[in-house]
Amino acid sequence: MPKVQAILEGILKKDALIASRLLRAVDDQDPKAVEILEKIYPKRKPSQVIGLTGPPGVGKSTLIDALVAKEREGGACVGVLAIDPSSPFTGGALLGDRIRMSRHASDPDVFIRSLASRGRMGGLSASLQDSLVVMQAMGYSPIFVETVGTGQDEVEVLRVSHTTLVVLAPGLGDSIQSLKAGIMEIADIYVVNKADKDSARTLQSEIEDLIGMKVYTPEDWQPRVILTSPAYNQGLKELQEAIKAHWTYLNQAGRRRRKEEQIAKQLVVGRLQDGILHLLEAKLNHLLGGAWKDEILNPYTMSNKLFERFKQQVVDET
Amino acid sequence: MEKKVRLLIGKVGLDGHDRGVKIVARALRDAGFEVIYTGLHQTPEAIVNMAIQEGVDAIGLSILSGAHLELFERVLHLLKEKGATIPVFGGGIIPPEDIVALKKMGVKEAFTPGALTDQIVKWIEDNIVPQSL
Incomplete structure (x- = not known):
């Protein structure tokens, strides 16, 4: 077993072998990992954590793949934590999110880690926040978090991310769905993916109606609706800009500090x-x-x- | 503390036959392992990089293209180069004499058509140890 100090240095030097071993210990809830987490916590870089949630099959992994490519154009080192469900019967899991991201597989500046939910409800895994701490200490920025494909009530991602994206696709239900509580309330940015489909505009206007019903002061962030279609390279630049605009917003008037206090409390x-x-x-x-x-x-x-x-x-x- | 065996299961090289590997991945999932499935057409470089990032306990490769000797050798070489000690096993249409060569090279086991999924599960349970800090 490498010494704590060696692991600590490895993490700060972005050593993939050491990091993946630590992430593993974190995932297995090894008590030894906590000692290291405690030490690396103050070394975290201020990286934006972007959570993506939404129903299965709307294109969350594909969207992350496209956003990672955009970030790489700008030279950023990007982290991805992608969660898929564990079996309630055997505890086994098939983690397939990174299939959509395989063009980044040989890029050492993109660190992708798949996590199994291991029985945790809410769309995340028990180890998600600890894994984020490791990635932030390694200096990855931004970091994308992909939740389990969610239904209506899995809103935990909101409590661990700086910026929350709710990804939807046309054809999943009528306008009543957008009026319901839960997932439709948590977005900083709504993404209508698969926007090459006909009914994308209908979904867009339904979400805009939803936003229009709430009163926002100039102090508030008004959620945006972005249409995307990674297959046609549509809307990705706008989405990237909206994500950056939200980061800028958070970095004003002490908002980021307050947000990070909430995230730490959640931890x-x-x-x-x-x-x-x-x-x-x-x-x-x-x-x-x-x-x-x-x-x-x-x-x-x-x-x-x-x-x-x-x-x-x-x-x-x- | 909950230790689970984590495996990378993938297809490497120019080989589009993924029915077998998907059945194996599913069987391993049902045996309680965490399986990262890579999808088709991965390069040895990508496989090794993914295996390191995912912190897996073993890499299982399916090769039905006939290029098993070259591809396994490359994967083993890259793992060594990166200082990773991850056991590699595999399956596919591999002649018996090549299985001997693969094992000599450092491949831990090779399963051929007709192998039962239970056999693969048992082999993993007996031979693969979940890593720890």
Whole structure:
């Protein structure tokens, strides 16, 4: 095992072998990784984290591929963290996001890492924020985060990104879908992808109506709607400019500091929740293991009874 | 701490036959492994770069083009050049005498048509260790 200091230096020097080993330990929730994360946290570069979310198949990976290419034209070193689901039955996963990004596979200045959700809800993986810390310490900027293909309620990406993109494509539902709460509220930029399709304009105007219903002060960022079609190289420059405009906006009036405080708080809360849940799980299993031996007469009676017992054993003790 | 075996499964070189490799990737997923699938037509350089970035425990390559000796050699060479110690295994239409040559070269195992997915899973369980810090 390399010494902590060697790993630390490797990360700051962008050593891919060391970084991928650390990212692995982070993903496996190896306690040794936390010691290193603690040390590299203050060394992070101020890189913009851009989260992309949206339903499966709308073209998130392809869009990231195109945005990475644009950033590479400008000479930026780009990071990508792409999350795909783990099986609820076997824990296995097939991670296929980087197939769409294979033109960057031999480019050492593009670091792409696939993550399995490993049971975490909300569209991210438990290790996502820690992985971001590693990539920021390595100096990658910007960093794109691709969520699991999401439904209507997976909004966690908002809490870890500077800039949130909701990617949609025409043909996924009528105008009622855009009125619903959840994913349609979180975007800094709405992307209507596959804009070469006929109904793209309809979707665009539905989203614009949605934005128009809210009152924005001059202080607020007014979400933008961008039409893109990577296959026809359409809208990519506009999208890149909108992403940069949001970064400029964040860098004014102390907004970025406030945003990063929220992101750091999220990291604290996430780590605490994971740690506490882990501690509780064993106790809970013990409690339930005994309980299932009793006949379930009424789930409400039983859960009330169990909760009381649980409170006595765990909460009141501490 | 939750250790999982992570594998890179891919197609290298000019070879468009991906039905077999997709079945293998799916079977490995169902066995509880995390599988990064690269898709078709990857260069050895891209395979090695991806394997390093993804921090995998092994690389599995499917080659049905007949160029297995050259492609495996190149992948092994590049891994060595970059200081990565990632085991490589593979499968495809490979004559028995070439399997001997591949193993001599450093390829850990080669599966040929007719191999059961269970056999591949068992081999991975017995031979591939999840890396740690």
